[in-house]
Amino acid sequence: MSADRIVPTWLVRGARPLGGDPTDLLLQDGVVAEVGAGLTAAGAEVIDADGLVALPGLVDLHTHLREPGREDAETVESGTLAAALGGFTAVHAMANTDPVADTAGVVEQVWRLGREAGHCDVRPVGAVTVGLAGGRLAELGAMADSAARVRVFSDDGHCVSDAVLMRRALEYVKAFDGVVAQHAQEPRLTEDAQMNEGELAGRLGLSGWPGVAEEAVVARDVLLAAHVGSRLHVCHVSTGGSVEILRLAKTRGLPVTAEVTPHHLFLTEDRAATYDPVYKVNPPLRSAADVRALREGLADGTIDAVATDHAPHPAEDKECEWAAAAFGMLGLETALSVVQHTMVDTGLLDWAGVADRMSVRPARIGRVADAGERHGRPLAAGEPANLVLLDPAARRTVDPADLASLSRNTPYAGTTLPGQVVATFLRGRPTVLKGAPA
Numbered sequence: 001m002s003a004d005r006i007v008p009t010w011l012v013r014g015a016r017p018l019g020g021d022p023t024d025l026l027l028q029d030g031v032v033a034e035v036g037a038g039l040t041a042a043g044a045e046v047i048d049a050d051g052l053v054a055l056p057g058l059v060d061l062h063t064h065l066r067e068p069g070r071e072d073a074e075t076v077e078s079g080t081l082a083a084a085l086g087g088f089t090a091v092h093a094m095a096n097t098d099p100v101a102d103t104a105g106v107v108e109q110v111w112r113l114g115r116e117a118g119h120c121d122v123r124p125v126g127a128v129t130v131g132l133a134g135g136r137l138a139e140l141g142a143m144a145d146s147a148a149r150v151r152v153f154s155d156d157g158h159c160v161s162d163a164v165l166m167r168r169a170l171e172y173v174k175a176f177d178g179v180v181a182q183h184a185q186e187p188r189l190t191e192d193a194q195m196n197e198g199e200l201a202g203r204l205g206l207s208g209w210p211g212v213a214e215e216a217v218v219a220r221d222v223l224l225a226a227h228v229g230s231r232l233h234v235c236h237v238s239t240g241g242s243v244e245i246l247r248l249a250k251t252r253g254l255p256v257t258a259e260v261t262p263h264h265l266f267l268t269e270d271r272a273a274t275y276d277p278v279y280k281v282n283p284p285l286r287s288a289a290d291v292r293a294l295r296e297g298l299a300d301g302t303i304d305a306v307a308t309d310h311a312p313h314p315a316e317d318k319e320c321e322w323a324a325a326a327f328g329m330l331g332l333e334t335a336l337s338v339v340q341h342t343m344v345d346t347g348l349l350d351w352a353g354v355a356d357r358m359s360v361r362p363a364r365i366g367r368v369a370d371a372g373e374r375h376g377r378p379l380a381a382g383e384p385a386n387l388v389l390l391d392p393a394a395r396r397t398v399d400p401a402d403l404a405s406l407s408r409n410t411p412y413a414g415t416t417l418p419g420q421v422v423a424t425f426l427r428g429r430p431t432v433l434k435g436a437p438a
């Protein structure tokens with residue numbers, strides 16, 4: 001082992017694991033060596049974590065890193081640095097790159113770029129269909145067997161709308177304990193759709209995107225997953241109707257999981273009245289009633305995880321007329337603050353709940369909890385030292401110019417949000433210290 005690979009010992013003093021009582025954590029040789037009051041370690045680097053909450057490193061099931069192909073919008077380097085600054089120690093990189101991540105070669109390239117960057121673990125998502133074209137299945141087994149060990153498969157950006165293909169994908173991934181992550185959007189019901197269907201869309205003259213376009217696919221896929229006995233994950237749930245279907249699926253004990261984005265927990269369709277395309281996103285921002293249902297669904301565990309759907313776009317694709325603009329918004333660097341604002345400060349989730357929805361459950365869904373990287377683990381002796389320290393009392397006003405992402409399309413510019421990530425550790429090595437890249 002070369003000298004620059006030696007990780008120093010860190011003593012974190014007085015942090016509150018999962019928001020509980022203050023204690024010390026000793027991080028040594030990549031693992032949590034000891035947890036307890038009054039720890040000492042000769043020669044250790046010391047962090048005064050008085051008032052800071054310690055959570056297991058966050059895991060994102062839904063990140064667009066844009067490399068290969070759109071390095072003007074984001075790279076694996078810039079996107080994973082943004083992730084670390086947001087408290088993440090692992091991200092799942094979506095397959096809609098150019099070329100599409102539909103072969104072992106492309107997923108291994110993304111995985112290798114993640115290792116070289118070193119800011120967090122990158123687990124590539126494999127495309128379900130060749131070229132995301134919805135025509136025939138991609139080489140799912142080859143991607144699963146590759147060095148990238150793909151377990152999550154998604155045509156995200158596109159819906160696997162063909163029921164026969166979806167059924168075959170669900171059957172196929174069972175062989176390697178994979179999961180199909182569906183972008184639920186019935187294409188015929190959303191042709192030219194621009195924003196949530198309803199009275200406001202009519203008034204603004206923007207064509208409507210009905211909630212049923214999502215709910216119809218969620219319902220169909222829940223039934224298919226039950227029929228096949230395979231794991232289904234529903235991406236970016238956006239309506240109260242979808243939450244109801246998922247609740248029924250969970251009541252029946254079906255192998256169905258789901259995620260919600262921070263922006264769908266926070267923002268409503270009213271933002272479209274600005275005609276500012278920074279608020280244009282797929283699925284669209286919905287009604288206040290939908291936002292309430294999503295928060296309740298996340299609080300009661302019907303929705304398993306928060307996933308960012310971090311979607312960087314260069315200025316020319318967002319600073320234009322609404323109808324011409326690209327869908328999507330940044331999310332990695334503000335996710336934890338938005339979850340604190342919408343879920344913790346409202347009393348819907350405690351910090352243990354945040355750890356569960358942003359680390360433990362997404363790690364299990366993506367199969368990064370047990371094998372290899374071991375994310376979403378307890379903050380206990382012997383576990384990998386993947387953790388984030390955050391200051392829940394801090395307040396910050398989001399300035400797009402401060403973000404590590406190469407893109408600037410955050411919907412929170414000028415918004416004051418609670419909470420600040422102070423430090424992130426990946427296997428005992430700081431990736432972020434004092435809120436800045438380490």
Ligand SMILES: [Zn+2]
Nearest residue numbers: 156157183235
């Ligand atoms: Zn999507």
